[in-house]
Amino acid sequence: MNSLQNNIPLSHGLFGTTEIDETRSATIKKTYLLLSLSVGAAIVGGFIGSQSQALVSFFGSTMGWIVAMIALNVIPYIAMSCRSNPVLGTLALIGDGLISGLILAPVLFMASVVAPDIVPAALILTGIVFGGVTICVMITKVKFSAPRGLMFGLFFAILGVIILNMFLNIGFLGMLISGAIGIFGVFILVNATSQVLNDTQFNEPVAGALMLFSGLFNVFVAILHILLAFTGRDD
Numbered sequence: 737m738n739s740l741q742n743n744i745p746l747s748h749g750l751f752g753t754t755e756i757d758e759t760r761s762a763t764i765k766k767t768y769l770l771l772s773l774s775v776g777a778a779i780v781g782g783f784i785g786s787q788s789q790a791l792v793s794f795f796g797s798t799m800g801w802i803v804a805m806i807a808l809n810v811i812p813y814i815a816m817s818c819r820s821n822p823v824l825g826t827l828a829l830i831g832d833g834l835i836s837g838l839i840l841a842p843v844l845f846m847a848s849v850v851a852p853d854i855v856p857a858a859l860i861l862t863g864i865v866f867g868g869v870t871i872c873v874m875i876t877k878v879k880f881s882a883p884r885g886l887m888f889g890l891f892f893a894i895l896g897v898i899i900l901n902m903f904l905n906i907g908f909l910g911m912l913i914s915g916a917i918g919i920f921g922v923f924i925l926v927n928a929t930s931q932v933l934n935d936t937q938f939n940e941p942v943a944g945a946l947m948l949f950s951g952l953f954n955v956f957v958a959i960l961h962i963l964l965a966f967t968g969r970d971d
Contacts, residue, residue, distance in 0.1 A: 750882050750883075750886065750923060750926060750927050750930070751882055751883055751886075752882055752930065753879055753880065753881050753882065753883075754879070754880045754882075754930060754933045754934060755878065755879055756876070756878060756879065756880055756933060757878070758877075758878070760933065761876060761877055761878065763939065763940070763941055763944070764873060764876070764880070764929070764932070764933060764941075764944065765873060765874055765876075766941035767932070767941040767944035767945050767948065768870050768873050768874070768945075768948075769941075770825075770826060770829050770941050770942060770944075770945035771944075771945040771948050771949055772866075772870065773826065773829060773830050773833065774829045774830065774832060774833035774945060774949045775833060775863075775866060775949070775952070776833070777829075777830045777831075777832075777833030777834040777837065778833040778834065778836050778837040778949075778953070779837060779859065779863075780834060780837060781833065781834040781835065781836065781837020781838040781839075781840075782837035782838070782840050782841070782844050782859075783837070784837070784838065785837060785838040785839070785840065785841030785844065785845075786840075786841050786844040786845045786848060788841065791838060791841045792841045792842050792845045795838070795839055795840075795841050795842050796841075796842035804839040807835050807839065808835075808836065808839065811828065811831055811832045811835055812832055812946050812950070814828050815828035815829055815831075815832055815942060815946055816942070816943060816946065818942070819940045819942035819943050820940070825942035826942070828942075829942060829945055829946065829949070832946070832949065833949065836949075836953055840956075840957065843957070860896070860900060861893065861896045861897065861900060861915075861918040862918065862921055862956070864892050864893070864895070864896035864899075864918070865889050865892050865893050865896065865918045865921050865922050865925070866921070866925065867892065868888045868889045868891065868892030868893070868922075869885055869888060869889045869892075869922065869925050869926060869929070871888060872884055872885045872888040872889070873885070873929065880929065880930065880933055882926050882927075882929075882930050885922075885925075885926040885929065886922060886923070886926050889919075889921075889922030889925065889926060890919060890922055892918075893915060893918035893919050893921075893922055894915070896918060897915045897918065921952075924951060924952070925948070925951075925952065928947070928948050928951045928952075929948070931947075932944045932947055932948060935947075
């Protein structure tokens with residue numbers, strides 16, 4: 737899955753301010769609503785895939801890997817082709833998220849075996865962080881402040897870690913790993929949002945949601961592999 741291209745320096749993406757007009761403000765809000773659907777579909781797909789031995793075995797095979805690579809490139813292309821049609825574009829985004837989650841079945845299954853408490857905690861924390869940054873975007877009117885987005889996201893990340901430890905008792909190591917994942921996700925999401933807003937070709941929510949989702953997907957995959965590497969189970 738292709739990741740988001742950098743249109744501005746990382747420093748501006750994380751600490752700068754972007755002036756936006758009313759139309760662009762409405763577009764980025766619609767983008768985040770569509771992104772929420774993709775993320776939700778990916779979580780559902782990941783849960784279904786990790787619970788199915790057939791899907792774990794298939795996507796862990798060579799044929800499954802080939803199918804996954806084709807799907808990760810074809811479905812976003814279909815979504816981009818349908819971006820002018822709100823219904824078809826939305827369905828394609830949901831399909832992209834669902835298939836992306838299913839494709840992660842082998843990695844999620846392995847991660848759940850190695851760290852059964854940390855993985856769901858990280859997923860929940862990612863959702864909390866995403867919600868925090870989304871709130872920041874939704875209250876944006878004519879100016880997107882990356883530092884404010886960072887503060888919102890970091891606040892929700894810390895709050896999420898505390899809540900997770902209260903209910904799941906993930907322990908100190910679990911809090912550190914989950915917190916690091918959440919904070920890293922905040923930086924990625926805020927920078928990606930700044931990059932999208934500074935993209936002169938950004939004028940459609942479907943395209944923006946695809947770019948943001950691809951960035952989140954690649955980061956989440958990298959985090960899972962890092963988690964497995966630290967436990968000595970990354971193949």
